[in-house]
Amino acid sequence: xxxxxxxxxxxxxxxxxxxxxxxxxxxxxxxxxxxxxxxxxxxxxxxxxxxxxxxxxxxxxxxxxxxxxxxxxxxxxxxxxxxxxxxxxxxxxxxxxxxxxxxxxxxxxxxxxxxxxxxxxxxxxxxxxxxxxxxxxxxxxxxxxxxxxxxxxxxxxxxxxxxxxxxxxxxxxxxxxxxxxxxxxxxxxxxxxxxxxxxxxxxxxxxxxxxxxxxxxxxxxxxxxxxxxxxxxxxxxxxxxxxxxxxxxxxxxxxxxxxxxxxxxxxxxxxxxxxxxxxxxxxxxxxxxxxxxxxxxxxxxxxxxxxxxxxxxxxxxxxxxxxxxxxxxxxxxxxxxxxxxxxxxxxxxxxxxxxxxxxxxxxxxxxxxxxxxxxxxxxxxxxxxxxxxxxxxxxxxxxxxxxxxxxxxxx
Amino acid sequence: xxxxxxxxxxxxxxxxxxxxxxxxxxxxxxxxxxxxxxxxxxxxxxxxxxxxxxxxxxxxxxxxxxxxxxxxxxxxxxxxxxxxxxxxxxxxxxxxxxxxxxxxxxxxxxxxxxxxxxxxxxxxxxxxxxxxxxxxxxxxxxxxxxxxxxxxxxxxxxxxxxxxxxxxxxxxxxxxxxxxxxxxxxxxxxxxxxxxxxxxxxxxxxxxxxxxxxxxxxxxxxxxxxxxxxxxxxxxxxxxxxxxxxxxxxxxxxxxxxxxxxxxxxxxxxxxxxxxxxxxxxxxxxxxxxxxxxxxxxxxxxxxxxxxxxxxxxxxxxxxxxxxxxxxxx
Numbered sequence: 001x002x003x004x005x006x007x008x009x010x011x012x013x014x015x016x017x018x019x020x021x022x023x024x025x026x027x028x029x030x031x032x033x034x035x036x037x038x039x040x041x042x043x044x045x046x047x048x049x050x051x052x053x054x055x056x057x058x059x060x061x062x063x064x065x066x067x068x069x070x071x072x073x074x075x076x077x078x079x080x081x082x083x084x085x086x087x088x089x090x091x092x093x094x095x096x097x098x099x100x101x102x103x104x105x106x107x108x109x110x111x112x113x114x115x116x117x118x119x120x121x122x123x124x125x126x127x128x129x130x131x132x133x134x135x136x137x138x139x140x141x142x143x144x145x146x147x148x149x150x151x152x153x154x155x156x157x158x159x160x161x162x163x164x165x166x167x168x169x170x171x172x173x174x175x176x177x178x179x180x181x182x183x184x185x186x187x188x189x190x191x192x193x194x195x196x197x198x199x200x201x202x203x204x205x206x207x208x209x210x211x212x213x214x215x216x217x218x219x220x221x222x223x224x225x226x227x228x229x230x231x232x233x234x235x236x237x238x239x240x241x242x243x244x245x246x247x248x249x250x251x252x253x254x255x256x257x258x259x260x261x262x263x264x265x266x267x268x269x270x271x272x273x274x275x276x277x278x279x280x281x282x283x284x285x286x287x288x289x290x291x292x293x294x295x296x297x298x299x300x301x302x303x304x305x306x307x308x309x310x311x312x313x314x315x316x317x318x319x320x321x322x323x324x325x326x327x328x329x330x331x332x333x334x335x336x337x338x339x340x341x342x343x344x345x346x347x348x349x350x351x352x353x354x355x356x357x358x359x360x361x362x363x364x365x366x367x368x369x370x371x372x373x374x375x376x377x378x379x380x381x382x383x384x385x386x387x388x389x390x391x392x393x394x395x396x397x398x399x400x401x402x403x404x405x406x407x408x409x410x411x
Numbered sequence: 412x413x414x415x416x417x418x419x420x421x422x423x424x425x426x427x428x429x430x431x432x433x434x435x436x437x438x439x440x441x442x443x444x445x446x447x448x449x450x451x452x453x454x455x456x457x458x459x460x461x462x463x464x465x466x467x468x469x470x471x472x473x474x475x476x477x478x479x480x481x482x483x484x485x486x487x488x489x490x491x492x493x494x495x496x497x498x499x500x501x502x503x504x505x506x507x508x509x510x511x512x513x514x515x516x517x518x519x520x521x522x523x524x525x526x527x528x529x530x531x532x533x534x535x536x537x538x539x540x541x542x543x544x545x546x547x548x549x550x551x552x553x554x555x556x557x558x559x560x561x562x563x564x565x566x567x568x569x570x571x572x573x574x575x576x577x578x579x580x581x582x583x584x585x586x587x588x589x590x591x592x593x594x595x596x597x598x599x600x601x602x603x604x605x606x607x608x609x610x611x612x613x614x615x616x617x618x619x620x621x622x623x624x625x626x627x628x629x630x631x632x633x634x635x636x637x638x639x640x641x642x643x644x645x646x647x648x649x650x651x652x653x654x655x656x657x658x659x660x661x662x663x664x665x666x667x668x669x670x671x672x673x674x675x676x677x678x679x680x681x682x683x684x685x686x687x688x689x690x691x692x693x694x695x696x697x698x699x700x701x702x703x704x705x706x707x708x709x710x711x712x713x714x715x716x717x718x719x720x721x722x723x724x725x726x727x728x729x730x731x732x733x734x735x736x737x738x739x740x741x
Contacts, residue, residue, distance in 0.1 A: 001414055001415070001416060001417065001420065001480050001659055001662070001663050002663070002667070003412055003414060003660070003663045003664065003667055003670040003671070004412065004667050004669070004670055005412055006412070009412060072412050072413075075412075260741050261741075263738060263739060263740055266735070266738035267740055267741060275736065278732055280735065281732040281735035281736050282731040282735060283731075283735065284731075284734070284735030284738055285678075285682065285730065285731035285732055285733065285735030285736070285738075286682060286731045286735075288679065288734045288735065288738055289657070289678070289682040289683050289730075289731065289734060290653070290683070292660075292675075292679050293653040293654070293656060293660075293679060293683050294653065296414070296656040296657050296659070296660035297652065297653060297656045299412065299414040299656075299660070300414050300415065300656050302414075303412070303413050303414040304415055306415075307413075307415055314652065317648065317649050317653075320645070320649055321653055379638070379642070382638070382641065382642040382645035382646070383638065383641060383645075385645035385648050385649065386635070386641035386645040386648075389645075389648055390617070390621040390635075390644055390645070391621065391625070392621060392624055392625060392633075392636065392641050393625060393632070393633045393635055393636040394636060395636050395637075395638070396632060
């Protein structure tokens with residue numbers, strides 16, 4: 001067990017740090033969170049800057065145009081970006097973390113040539129069409145139908161929780177090509193061009209008041225068969241490649257952001273006098289221990305990835321623990337904000353000091369609520385930990401009528 | 412950076428685990444329940460022979476020159492097997508107290524809270540009938556007291572039947588053997604190694620619960636297939652995992668300069684490990700249902716031992732309060 005950086009890792013960090021110090025001041029001020037066209041422009045510009053500096057696709061293999069960085073360098077990359085306050089690039093995350101890695105693993109040479117460079121250069125934005133109004137945790141019950149007609153699939157159905165759909169160029173889409181009820185065995189992975197006729201994007205407003213995602217309505221949308229990634233009805237396996245990426249180092253920046261937030265919450269407690277309260281000190285200290293424990297877990301997972309090429313089983317444990325810790329951090333923030341937490345914007349302090357950081361802390365509280373749901377609810381994560389890590393028996397199938405739907409864990 | 416165990420670290424943990432399977436099977440451990448002395452001297456010497464107490468000493472002092480990181484692996488195994496006795500105290504005293512490293516001297520320990528303690532709770536000593544010497548750790552340093560000189564009353568029914576305890580109004584003045592620097596290091600390393608014992612307990616609790624939830628059937632199916640039970644077990648695994656990496660990180664942070672603050676890492680390890688051991692002990696009782704509440708089942712021993720360790724060196728509440736008060740500004 002070694003937490004000391006090697007010379008190569010240190011050099012990577014130093015070079016990256018000095019590039020960030022030069023590059024970040026050239027960015028314009030970030031746009032409003034609700035202005036997606038402006039966010040797209042901002043995020044893709046950042047992606048292009050990463051590309052020009054050789055940092056685009058830092059975790060992608062070199063033969064796919066990425067940097068081919070080691071897992072530890074990927075960790076360093078995310079640490080340094082968060083440390084420097086670099087943009088997260090929300091508009092790029094589906095392409096760089098989901099669709100891109102899937103195409104690298106499963107796409108044909110032609111598909112990789114067509115899509116990967118555009119992701120890396122920030123020329124195309126991707127969104128995800130997996131969940132449906134009736135297929136959330138039970139993703140394998142999805143019903144968006146794709147019927148083969150000549151060289152096209154004709155797609156009809158609804159997708160939901162699709163982030164930044166309104167500014168996306170391509171959508172990684174899961175469709176039902178098998179019989180109804182064929183579950184995992186009848187799903188196909190398609191690239192849906194978002195300018196195809198028959199797509200209606202209806203933005204959804206979150207409880208935070210933001211428009212992060214949308215519902216997609218697909219009405220006889222024609223998608224060329226050439227856009228299929230993997231074989232027909234093999235989309236579930238193709239998808240699993242994607243989900244594996246999401247549980248690797250995807251949360252590193254997020255975790256460090258939480259560490260920084262915890263520092264701000266402690267600062268607030270110091271200003272309000274709440275830090276004199278033993279209970280508050282304990283809660284803060286407990287969160288500090290948990291976040292640093294999660295950091296150690298990340299290092300373990302990354303080290304396993306460096307040795308075996310696969311992230312260790314810590315990913316599911318991480319997702320579960322992190323999202324719940326983050327939720328507790330949000331609760332403590334609101335508790336410490338007191339009546340200032342009835343606002344959602346920063347408010348002038350009564351003592352004339354710096355404004356109280358209401359906006360960020362309330363935003364974080366909302367984010368905490370979403371983290372235990374997005375990318376697998378905590379309840380689903382607990383099933384995975386119980387069944388895959390502890391070997392507990394699955395729930396027996398429940399017959400619920402003629403469509404063959406069963407508990408989400410059965411495969 | 413490679414935070415995975417090296418091959419020799421895996422071998423070390425495996426070696427001690429093998430010794431414990433033959434030296435400390437559960438029946439042997441349980442045969443000592445309620446006894447005033449629970450340290451079997453022959454077995455203790457065999458533990459010493461595997462390097463449990465000496466492994467961090469220099470080679471010319473009979474040690475293996477390993478670090479705190481390696482010691483956490485060994486102590487996790489000791490905790491897993493519920494080995495009774497003042498393991499951490501004797502390990503810390505190795506090199507300072509003659510015979511501790513070799514296992515011929517069993518060392519007890521009283522940790523006086525920073526600032527001197529006081530309050531209404533008397534001094535509670537563990538293993539007084541087992542130890543050859545009692546080390547007293549306070550802000551000034553470490554001093555040694557002869558057990559016979561302690562005016563103490565044995566508790567009729569200690570909480571953990573494998574951790575006999577005594578109470579005393581005060582301790583006699585001891586012979587100083589080390590100063591404040593050693594005392595501070597004992598506090599930190601002691602917290603980390605106790606946390607490692609807790610991780611071992613948390614692991615055993617998780618294994619027992621998962622095993623029982625797989626075998627026990629109600630309503631015609633294994634109770635572990637019910638999400639209510641499965642999720643209890645999943646939370647045990649989460650707590651165990653976080654505590655384990657935090658304890659190992661605390662070991663590495665103490666061994667390798669420049670990777671972090673070793674005092675912070677130690678406090679964090681104790682917070683998470685106490686949570687894991689006590690939380691998993693409680694959950695293990697719950698998963699076992701009525702059986703878990705019986706004396707016959709070994710489940711209660713895990714929870715009771717976890718409560719003993721939770722009160723050694725620093726409590727999770729104290730450690731968390733310190734971590735909260737010392738959070739650096741963003």
